[in-house]
Amino acid sequence: MRLHPLYLLLGAVALAGCATAPAPLEQMRLSDQAVDQARAIGATEDTAEFKLAVDKMAQARANVADQAYKQARLNAEQAELDARLAEAKVLTQKSQDQLTLANTRIDRLRKQLQEAK
Amino acid sequence: MNRFFLHRMLALAASAALGGCAASVAPTGVLQQAEQHYQAAHADADVQRLAPKDIARAEDSLQRARRLAGYWGSGDDALHYAYLSERYTEIARQHTSLALNQERLAKLDLDRQRLQLALRESQLASVRQQDQWVEDQIMSLTTTDADRGVVLTLGDVLFDSGDAELQPSANRTLLKLVQYLQANPARVIRIEGYTDNTGEQAFNLDLSKDRAQAVADMLVDLGIDEKRIDVHGYGDQYPVEANASERGRALNRRVEIVFSDRLGTLGPARD
Numbered sequence: 287m288r289l290h291p292l293y294l295l296l297g298a299v300a301l302a303g304c305a306t307a308p309a310p311l312e313q314m315r316l317s318d319q320a321v322d323q324a325r326a327i328g329a330t331e332d333t334a335e336f337k338l339a340v341d342k343m344a345q346a347r348a349n350v351a352d353q354a355y356k357q358a359r360l361n362a363e364q365a366e367l368d369a370r371l372a373e374a375k376v377l378t379q380k381s382q383d384q385l386t387l388a389n390t391r392i393d394r395l396r397k398q399l400q401e402a403k
Numbered sequence: 404m405n406r407f408f409l410h411r412m413l414a415l416a417a418s419a420a421l422g423g424c425a426a427s428v429a430p431t432g433v434l435q436q437a438e439q440h441y442q443a444a445h446a447d448a449d450v451q452r453l454a455p456k457d458i459a460r461a462e463d464s465l466q467r468a469r470r471l472a473g474y475w476g477s478g479d480d481a482l483h484y485a486y487l488s489e490r491y492t493e494i495a496r497q498h499t500s501l502a503l504n505q506e507r508l509a510k511l512d513l514d515r516q517r518l519q520l521a522l523r524e525s526q527l528a529s530v531r532q533q534d535q536w537v538e539d540q541i542m543s544l545t546t547t548d549a550d551r552g553v554v555l556t557l558g559d560v561l562f563d564s565g566d567a568e569l570q571p572s573a574n575r576t577l578l579k580l581v582q583y584l585q586a587n588p589a590r591v592i593r594i595e596g597y598t599d600n601t602g603e604q605a606f607n608l609d610l611s612k613d614r615a616q617a618v619a620d621m622l623v624d625l626g627i628d629e630k631r632i633d634v635h636g637y638g639d640q641y642p643v644e645a646n647a648s649e650r651g652r653a654l655n656r657r658v659e660i661v662f663s664d665r666l667g668t669l670g671p672a673r674d
Contacts, residue, residue, distance in 0.1 A: 344455040356572065360479075363483070364486055364487065364490070367487055368490065370494055371490055374494050374497035381504035382500075385504050385508060386502070388508055391515060392511060392515055395518040395522060398492065399518060399521055400520050403528060
């Protein structure tokens with residue numbers, strides 16, 4: 287029996303795409319770092335994006351254990367950006383709070399100045 | 404097994420293998436949404452100015468998603484990059500808000516400094532006003548003597564006869580004097596004690612010195628540097644009235660405070 291070479295090629299591509307991707311160690315490290323950094327800034331699992339990041343990293347680790355490396359990379363890549371977004375949101379919220387505080391201070395100063403006049 | 408059947412089987416197997424790790428249908432809805440969000444952020448001048456890297460990455464991921472959506476069997480990868488693009492767009496938005504807030508904060512900080520300065524100035528102005536009021540009060544109690552300059556006379560109600568202890572009624576005037584001296588830190592004073600002519604001269608001389616010193620001590624207690632205070636006793640010399648009447652003697656029992664000029668120069672002391 288002779289197989290058409292196209293099927294051999296397709297089979298090889300399919301295998302290469304799914305099974306033989308290397309373990310995404312560098313990406314996992316990057317993503318862990320992003321999660322740690324977001325946590326250090328003050329992100330908690332109350333932030334939806336941060337919870338997503340933590341969950342996806344757990345998933346990525348399970349994928350690595352199952353040698354599902356491509357899925358691990360996808361999860362880790364998404365987790366990295368989820369964590370970065372969570373961090374950005376926390377920082378923006380903090381700056382928003384600072385802004386409110388600064389406005390309150392200025393209002394108070396304005397009032398004092400008016401009374402002083 | 405005929406050849407045709409084998410071919411069909413293999414074709415199925417190949418597509419199943421690909422399908423196992425990637426959907427074959429391009430997720431156009433998700434992609435369109437990522438595209439829309441990216442375009443909206445891209446058109447925002449603040450995003451361009453404040454988060455150019457993030458928005459460039461959103462574009463990069465979106466292009467990959469578009470490319471992959473065109474390939475048969477890469478649907479999941481397209482979805483993945485569409486997701487990353489959405490995230491980069493959101494991150495760009497957040498970084499832009501953060502930077503805008505920081506710009507506002509910097510501006511508010513300048514406002515705050517300006518207001519604080521204005522407030523401090525207005526407080527200073529009110530202190531100056533009060534100092535002026537005290538100065539007016541003190542000056543209304545003084546006379547200007549041609550030889551000695553500005554002289555404040557503290558009458559005998561400050562002391563009982565023959566006594567150098569200050570009466571509590573002295574406090575009000577002396578407090579004002581302290582305020583005046585604090586507001587005019589270059590000025591120095593000479594405190595001169597005088598008595599009536601009752602009693603012996605030596606005793607009166609000591610008594611006059613003690614009275615002047617009692618006033619000086621009080622000023623020092625209230626925070627005036629003693630280096631600014633010169634103390635003299637003149638006994639019954641230089642009466643302001645004849646000692647013949649009780650009223651005259653009362654006026655002669657006194658302490659006088661001679662002020663220096665603005666630069667701290669006192670006129671010469673009496674002999």
